[in-house]
Amino acid sequence: MRFAAVRQTWVTSKAFLELRRNERLSRTQLGARKLQKFRRLVAHAARHSPYYAQLIRARGIAIDRCTPEQFPLLTKAILMADFDRIVTDRRVSRQGLERFLLHSIDPNERFLGEYQVIHTSGSSGEVGYFVYSLHDWARAMAQFLRTSSSSHFFRKTKVAEFLATGGHYAGVSMTKHWIRGQGKYFVDLLLLEINSPLNDVIDQLNAQQPHVLGGYNKALKLLAAKQREGVLRVAPERIVTGGEPTSAADVAECKAAFGGAAVFNNYGSSEHLLMGVLGPHESVMTLFDDDLIYEPH
Numbered sequence: 001m002r003f004a005a006v007r008q009t010w011v012t013s014k015a016f017l018e019l020r021r022n023e024r025l026s027r028t029q030l031g032a033r034k035l036q037k038f039r040r041l042v043a044h045a046a047r048h049s050p051y052y053a054q055l056i057r058a059r060g061i062a063i064d065r066c067t068p069e070q071f072p073l074l075t076k077a078i079l080m081a082d083f084d085r086i087v088t089d090r091r092v093s094r095q096g097l098e099r100f101l102l103h104s105i106d107p108n109e110r111f112l113g114e115y116q117v118i119h120t121s122g123s124s125g126e127v128g129y130f131v132y133s134l135h136d137w138a139r140a141m142a143q144f145l146r147t148s149s150s151s152h153f154f155r156k157t158k159v160a161e162f163l164a165t166g167g168h169y170a171g172v173s174m175t176k177h178w179i180r181g182q183g184k185y186f187v188d189l190l191l192l193e194i195n196s197p198l199n200d201v202i203d204q205l206n207a208q209q210p211h212v213l214g215g216y217n218k219a220l221k222l223l224a225a226k227q228r229e230g231v232l233r234v235a236p237e238r239i240v241t242g243g244e245p246t247s248a249a250d251v252a253e254c255k256a257a258f259g260g261a262a263v264f265n266n267y268g269s270s271e272h273l274l275m276g277v278l279g280p281h282e283s284v285m286t287l288f289d290d291d292l293i294y295e296p297h
Contacts, residue, residue: 008138008180015142022290034293035067042066048088068293076120076128087131097129105166107173108180117168118270130270140273141177143288147264147277158208160190160236162201162215162223163243170270171243175214194219202232213258214240217250224257235259242266251278 022030043063045052056063061070079086083094091112100111101119111117116132132140159178163171178187190208192201194216205213205223213220213236220241226232239254239261246265255263262280267287269275276287287294 008134008141011135011138012142012145015139016145019142019146019288019290030290034289034291037291038068038293039063039066045088049086051082051085068295076124076126080126080128083129092131094129097131101129101168104168107168107176116173118170118173119168120270121164121169128270137177139291141174143274143290144174146288147266147279156186156188157212158188158190158210159212159214160192160205160208160210162192162213162219163194165191165193170268170273171216174268174273198222198226202226205232205234209234210236212236212238212240213261214242217241217244217246220254221250224254227257236261239263240266242268246278255280 022033025033042052042056042061046056046063047053055061055071059070074086080094087093092115097111097117100117107116111131114134116134116137118130118132120128159175161172161175163169163175165172172191175189175191177183179189188208190204190210192204192215201223213223213234215223220239223232227234236258239258241250241254241263242265251263251265255261264280265278265285266274267276267278267285272292274288275292276285278285
């Protein structure tokens with residue numbers, strides 16, 4: 001486990017440096033690099049995924065010249081129906097994941113000791129499972145370093161998150177990542193279950209006095225109302241909202257309630273984790289497309 005933590009730290013650092021280099025590339029250069037990476041991904045899928053191997057053969061797709069437009073959309077329904085043929089590691093199966101998730105509620109526990117598992121809430125009518133290798137998870141976490149502040153470098157940062165904590169959800173999984181290994185010496189993490197009694201949540205926040213307060217938009221608006229009432233008495237330096245749509249009015253409300261705290265609106269998903277962010281001094285969201293090819297419609 002210690003070796004895995006060191007390896008993940010190394011991959012995250014290496015990926016972060018790559019992201020920084022990408023910021024100096026022109027759109028044409030970045031587009032060419034992404035297409036090259038996409039074709040490597042297709043080659044891997046052709047070798048290891050029966051679903052994609054069959055699809056590539058049936059469509060006569062030339063791997064060294066392919067583009068995303070040549071592939072059909074992959075919906076969550078299709079993924080779950082054909083899960084065992086889509087995954088590229090034969091040890092990973094839908095049934096195996098279901099058994100694992102039946103007993104595991106700690107997001108830091110890994111499937112087969114090496115895979116980070118994310119599941120959706122099922123609010124759309126079907127639960128989705130998304131599996132990340134240590135390497136891919138570390139690369140995804142590197143995106144968060146783009147939005148981190150160096151002002152906390154020489155102190156232990158108190159972080160409070162008000163969200164769903166009782167499972168392998170994306171939000172709590174990404175949050176608990178930062179207290180793995182040596183991270184526990186730099187982050188004092190308070191996880192607040194979204195369904196907990198509000199009075200208990202307020203008492204814990206008043207006791208901790210977080211530097212960073214994060215959670216779902218509706219939850220943060222609820223806390224903002226309690227802060228205005230004077231029941232909640234905290235002074236976070238940073239507010240991080242995510243998991244739900246957040247309007248400009250929502251951002252302004254949180255900023256006013258918490259004494260002008262810097263508000264960040266994170267855009268993410270279980271499928272891809274952090275995909276973009278709206279910073280406190282920005283009017284439009286920046287999409288992180290280093291490892292994604294967005295197709296606006």
